[in-house]
Amino acid sequence: MKAVARLREVGIIPIIRASSADTVVPVAEALLQAGLPVVEITLTVPNAIDAISAAAKRFSGKILVGAGTVSDAEMCKRAAQAGAEFIVTPCLVPAVIEAAQRAGVAVLPGALTPGEVFEAHRLGGDMVKVFPVQSVGGAAYLRALRGPFPDIPLVPTGGVTLENLAELFEAGAAAVGVGTELIPKDALARRDYGAIGALAKQFVEAVRRARS
Numbered sequence: 001m002k003a004v005a006r007l008r009e010v011g012i013i014p015i016i017r018a019s020s021a022d023t024v025v026p027v028a029e030a031l032l033q034a035g036l037p038v039v040e041i042t043l044t045v046p047n048a049i050d051a052i053s054a055a056a057k058r059f060s061g062k063i064l065v066g067a068g069t070v071s072d073a074e075m076c077k078r079a080a081q082a083g084a085e086f087i088v089t090p091c092l093v094p095a096v097i098e099a100a101q102r103a104g105v106a107v108l109p110g111a112l113t114p115g116e117v118f119e120a121h122r123l124g125g126d127m128v129k130v131f132p133v134q135s136v137g138g139a140a141y142l143r144a145l146r147g148p149f150p151d152i153p154l155v156p157t158g159g160v161t162l163e164n165l166a167e168l169f170e171a172g173a174a175a176v177g178v179g180t181e182l183i184p185k186d187a188l189a190r191r192d193y194g195a196i197g198a199l200a201k202q203f204v205e206a207v208r209r210a211r212s
Helices: 002-010 021-033 048-058 073-082 094-103 114-122 139-146 165-170 185-190 193-211
Strands: 012-016 038-042 064-068 086-088 106-108 128-130 154-156 176-178
Touching: 002 012, 002 038, 002 064, 002 086, 002 106, 012 021, 012 193, 021 038, 021 048, 021 193, 038 048, 048 064, 048 073, 064 073, 073 086, 073 094, 086 094, 094 106, 114 128, 128 139, 139 154, 139 165, 154 176, 165 176, 165 193, 185 193
Parallel strands: 012 038, 012 176, 038 064, 064 086, 086 106, 128 154
Antiparallel strands: none
């Protein structure tokens, strides 16, 4: 529950999809310095479990480290053992929800349709990632989901930008997941962590404004 409270408090889950594991810790450091003490490291990163372990050890107590794109129970178990405090799935994977619960870590199942959102929550999802939200209407779609599901914490992900972030919070987002819009591929390729930090500061300020 501490992890869920932290995710709600910060409001942004930065998603690191890097082509090299050695960029993960410097990106996390840049995010932390910018005021974002959360990272989701996707399992599409080469040697992702090692990267999760390195980040968890380096930033213990400072950054909430999560594992993303987790699609099977064994990888969920390994990620939790490496230090991941929350697990995110790309779609509804009941086995991963169960594995995360066994491991004692928070889980954010991916869902899109109303039926999937309901099932993700019913099976024990602590928050439900709505993905890909912009492709199906963005804030309007999120607002529609909030009608029948006012008590399910929704985390819109996919196409979240500085421009549409405020309307997603107005539509009822508990937090947002942000990938390349916050951690651009070209900045990663250049290892321009300063640029990533500068963008992160803009996102932090945008959330502050949206919530005020």
